[in-house]
Amino acid sequence: MASAINRRQFIKACAVLTLGFTTPISFAQGHRDPRMVVLILRGGMDGLAAVPAYGDPAYRSGRGKLALGTPDTVDGVIDLDGFFGLNPVFENLAQMYAGREALLFQAIAPPYAKRSHFYAQDVLETGLTNPAGSASGWLYRALQGLSEGRDPEKYGYSLGAGIPRIVQGALPVGAWAPDRLPDPDEDTLQRLMALYEQDSYLGPKVRAGFNADEMINAMGGKLRGGNNLTTVAKAAARFLTRDDGPRVAVMDSGGWDTHAWQGTTKGRLANRFRELDTVLAGLKQDMGSVWDQTAVVIITEFGRTVAVNGTSGTDHGVGGAAFLLGGAVNGGRVHSDWPGLAKEKLYEGRDLKPTLDMRALFAGVLHQHMGLDRGFIEEQVFPGYRDQVSGLIRAG
Amino acid sequence: MTIFSQYRAMNRFGLGAGPLDLNAATADPKGWLLQQLEIQQDPGPQVPDAATSLSAFYEWRNERKRLMSSEESERRAQELTSLQRGLAAQEQSNFFKRFEYAAHTRTPFRERLVQFYSNHFSVSRKGKRMISLACVAYENEAIRAHLDSSFADMLLAVMSHPVMLFYLDNNNSVGPGSPAGKRSKRGLNENLAREIMELHTLSVNGGYTQQDVQALAKMITGWGFGGYNNRNPAVKQGEFFFYKQNHEPGPQVLLGRQYDFQGLEQGRAALIDLALDPSTARFLATKLASHFIADTPPPEAISILERSFLDSRGHLPTLHRTLVNLEAAWDPAHKKFKTPNEYLLSAVRVFDLPFNGRIRKLIRSGLVNLNQRPFFAGSPAGWPDDTRYWSSSSALKKRIEWGLATGASANTGLHKIEQAVAMLPTDAGDLQLAMKRAESPAQAAGLMLASPEFQWR
Numbered sequence: 001m002a003s004a005i006n007r008r009q010f011i012k013a014c015a016v017l018t019l020g021f022t023t024p025i026s027f028a029q030g031h032r033d034p035r036m037v038v039l040i041l042r043g044g045m046d047g048l049a050a051v052p053a054y055g056d057p058a059y060r061s062g063r064g065k066l067a068l069g070t071p072d073t074v075d076g077v078i079d080l081d082g083f084f085g086l087n088p089v090f091e092n093l094a095q096m097y098a099g100r101e102a103l104l105f106q107a108i109a110p111p112y113a114k115r116s117h118f119y120a121q122d123v124l125e126t127g128l129t130n131p132a133g134s135a136s137g138w139l140y141r142a143l144q145g146l147s148e149g150r151d152p153e154k155y156g157y158s159l160g161a162g163i164p165r166i167v168q169g170a171l172p173v174g175a176w177a178p179d180r181l182p183d184p185d186e187d188t189l190q191r192l193m194a195l196y197e198q199d200s201y202l203g204p205k206v207r208a209g210f211n212a213d214e215m216i217n218a219m220g221g222k223l224r225g226g227n228n229l230t231t232v233a234k235a236a237a238r239f240l241t242r243d244d245g246p247r248v249a250v251m252d253s254g255g256w257d258t259h260a261w262q263g264t265t266k267g268r269l270a271n272r273f274r275e276l277d278t279v280l281a282g283l284k285q286d287m288g289s290v291w292d293q294t295a296v297v298i299i300t301e302f303g304r305t306v307a308v309n310g311t312s313g314t315d316h317g318v319g320g321a322a323f324l325l326g327g328a329v330n331g332g333r334v335h336s337d338w339p340g341l342a343k344e345k346l347y348e349g350r351d352l353k354p355t356l357d358m359r360a361l362f363a364g365v366l367h368q369h370m371g372l373d374r375g376f377i378e379e380q381v382f383p384g385y386r387d388q389v390s391g392l393i394r395a396g
Numbered sequence: 397m398t399i400f401s402q403y404r405a406m407n408r409f410g411l412g413a414g415p416l417d418l419n420a421a422t423a424d425p426k427g428w429l430l431q432q433l434e435i436q437q438d439p440g441p442q443v444p445d446a447a448t449s450l451s452a453f454y455e456w457r458n459e460r461k462r463l464m465s466s467e468e469s470e471r472r473a474q475e476l477t478s479l480q481r482g483l484a485a486q487e488q489s490n491f492f493k494r495f496e497y498a499a500h501t502r503t504p505f506r507e508r509l510v511q512f513y514s515n516h517f518s519v520s521r522k523g524k525r526m527i528s529l530a531c532v533a534y535e536n537e538a539i540r541a542h543l544d545s546s547f548a549d550m551l552l553a554v555m556s557h558p559v560m561l562f563y564l565d566n567n568n569s570v571g572p573g574s575p576a577g578k579r580s581k582r583g584l585n586e587n588l589a590r591e592i593m594e595l596h597t598l599s600v601n602g603g604y605t606q607q608d609v610q611a612l613a614k615m616i617t618g619w620g621f622g623g624y625n626n627r628n629p630a631v632k633q634g635e636f637f638f639y640k641q642n643h644e645p646g647p648q649v650l651l652g653r654q655y656d657f658q659g660l661e662q663g664r665a666a667l668i669d670l671a672l673d674p675s676t677a678r679f680l681a682t683k684l685a686s687h688f689i690a691d692t693p694p695p696e697a698i699s700i701l702e703r704s705f706l707d708s709r710g711h712l713p714t715l716h717r718t719l720v721n722l723e724a725a726w727d728p729a730h731k732k733f734k735t736p737n738e739y740l741l742s743a744v745r746v747f748d749l750p751f752n753g754r755i756r757k758l759i760r761s762g763l764v765n766l767n768q769r770p771f772f773a774g775s776p777a778g779w780p781d782d783t784r785y786w787s788s789s790s791a792l793k794k795r796i797e798w799g800l801a802t803g804a805s806a807n808t809g810l811h812k813i814e815q816a817v818a819m820l821p822t823d824a825g826d827l828q829l830a831m832k833r834a835e836s837p838a839q840a841a842g843l844m845l846a847s848p849e850f851q852w853r
Contacts, residue, residue, distance in 0.1 A: 310583030
């Protein structure tokens with residue numbers, strides 16, 4: 001027993017040593033300069049409303065009045081592969097799918113099945129099955145490897161008010177959020193910065209804050225707009241398309257917890273889908289030629305109950321859907337080891353059973369798209385977790 | 397110059413040092429805090445009660461419906477706009493009253509506790525417009541009114557308050573075996589039951605299962621209020637009502653204990669037990685310690701609070717006295733980063749800013765830009781209470797911009813600057829010097845509000 005532990009420790013020590021001497025980026029950076037965007041939909045986006053398994057024999061009975069029609073009906077789903085469909089509100093996403101730029105996942109979940117928003121988000125964002133107190137975010141840890149040779153704070157950006165846990169760690173990441181406050185005058189700012197030099201925690205953050213603002217204003221003037229996904233996605237494109245800008249951006253969106261009257265192709269949830277769809281089309285457009293080197297990961301903490309609840313909504317569930325989009329993505333298909341919607345196939349008789357650990361998607365994107373070394377991912381980003389979904393990224 | 401314990405009493409426990417506290421707090425900082433825990437005349441901001449506010453919203457909605465169904469015209473568009481503005485103005489008026497009450501209170505420790513529990517039992521109007529006029533009343537009626545009582549009393553008041561019942565969907569939850577459930581297709585909504593256990597009492601690792609969530613959900617079926625379509629003369633619009641016909645009949649088992657009570661008593665008994673559960677004691681002790689000591693408080697401090705909660709059966713004034721007497725809360729090694737709301741309150745208090753139109757505008761834009769609009773938390777967990785969440789680069793930049801703008805337009809005058817300088821603790825020498833060397837009182841005030849020292853409490 002003792003020798004086994006020693007051996008493991010030895011291997012670990014070797015891995016750390018190796019990391020010290022070589023870059024964890026595993027391919028030459030010559031022609032590729034990949035970008036990654038992570039968008040977290042908070043509240044539990046209803047995966048079965050976004051990507052309905054209309055071909056499952058139990059779909060219509062299980063979903064009841066929230067079931068969408070078949071592709072040949074008015075307001076019916078957009079067919080994806082004869083089994084899965086897309087909520088017809090997603091007009092732009094459907095185009096990306098047709099252009100093989102969208103890869104959709106069904107029955108996916110973070111490694112957690114107890115239906116608490118906050119715990120599920122913690123698992124989703126730390127990438128750990130036990131996200132104790134101050135554990136850092138998995139994207140934060142990945143940034144430490146990805147930014148090799150560059151300041152992590154300049155390599156990864158959190159966009160929008162608040163820093164999501166996925167990029168929280170001991171050191172700050174870059175951050176930007178829209179505001180409508182007046183810019184301070186130079187003299188006052190200088191006096192103030194002298195005071196911030198004395199605060200070792202806040203000082204570096206303040207400097208980074210003013211740097212980010214300069215960067216974004218240099219591209220097409222001050223970006224105005226409310227603190228919403230539309231403005232934040234515009235900012236993402238501005239930052240990511242700069243030669244000296246960050247390569248990873250994270251943003252989030254709330255309001256997906258549809259316990260009551262969620263609707264199907266009209267209503268509360270459809271409105272959220274439409275906003276998301278428009279934002280994605282705008283992001284593709286704003287990214288311009290860089291879109292070809294971009295992968296956008298869209299995730300949520302869990303799916304929702306298959307059945308409608310007592311208030312025409314759905315309650316917290318387990319298995320859900322995720323999207324991977326971008327010019328770099330090997331898309332045009334739905335990736336799912338479909339467990340089925342028949343009552344006996346459901347998790348605890350009520351929720352879609354997850355058949356894919358979301359970490360396999362994250363690890364795949366980090367390795368295949370961003371070029372992060374597998375050893376680094378398995379040691380540092382998702383300690384002890386070794387799977388990844390293959391074939392996520394287009395060859396060449 | 398104030399000594400550290402005075403500074404900490406006013407900033408850590410209070411809502412920010414200012415001329416209103418100074419004389420009272422400097423003589424005996426701890427005594428000043430303890431005395432605020434004696435029963436007070438503390439009515440809270442004067443806003444219409446929740447029932448009136450909910451009825452006002454229904455009237456507003458009727459008026460809007462009437463307009464929407466009338467013929468489309470320019471006049472109709474104008475009327476709709478002014479209707480919309482009217483609602484927003486009423487909301488804003490309530491929020492300003494709440495802010496002003498806190499900014500001017502002589503019992504700021506008490507007010508901080510009110511806001512702490514109000515965030516613990518958070519309600520948000522985000523996506524739930526119906527409660528937007530009633531949030532401040534909810535805080536007065538469910539939280540403030542029970543600060544001198546037990547945690548169980550507060551929990552019961554919260555869970556039978558229309559604003560919470562609507563916010564977490566319980567008013568629509570119907571027992572599947574109840575008369576109404578058998579008659580219609582309506583059913584159970586487990587949202588409130590789940591959050592009671594996860595966020596308000598036991599916490600996520602408090603040892604409950606999905607079966608417990610469903611059992612509690614069934615026990616509180618029927619807990620509702622007189623709503624929009626209320627036609628029952630026995631039910632008052634906007635007031636709590638127990639809808640017997642929606643209540644799931646029969647005994648339920650929660651956390652291994654069977655509840656045989658009938659009707660309303662069943663849910664009450666379950667809530668009282670949850671309020672007194674050791675997991676609840678642990679959870680609340682941890683949250684209080686994190687709020688009053690540091691993001692990661694010393695484990696001994698949590699244990700002391702936990703003990704106090706259990707020994708007093710959740711008697712809140714006892715628990716709060718224990719808090720004041722915690723050594724760790726006075727340890728200069730620990731600091732807490734102010735949330736935006738705390739930051740703005742402390743800015744108004746430090747210069748005792750007049751509550752005029754200009755300051756109101758600044759407060760409003762500050763809360764919007766720093767992302768803490770009142771009663772607008774993104775989830776039922778309420779606002780986060782940790783440094784990392786609130787101190788991103790972009791958030792700090794915005795604080796600085798807000799602080800400088802507020803300092804510049806506050807017209808503070810020299811004596812208020814001198815007074816504020818004198819309130820700083822002895823180790824804030826750099827800031828004092830910078831303020832004394834400022835080119836104008838406006839710049840000095842801005843430097844103070846935007847300074848790193850002023851971001852911590």
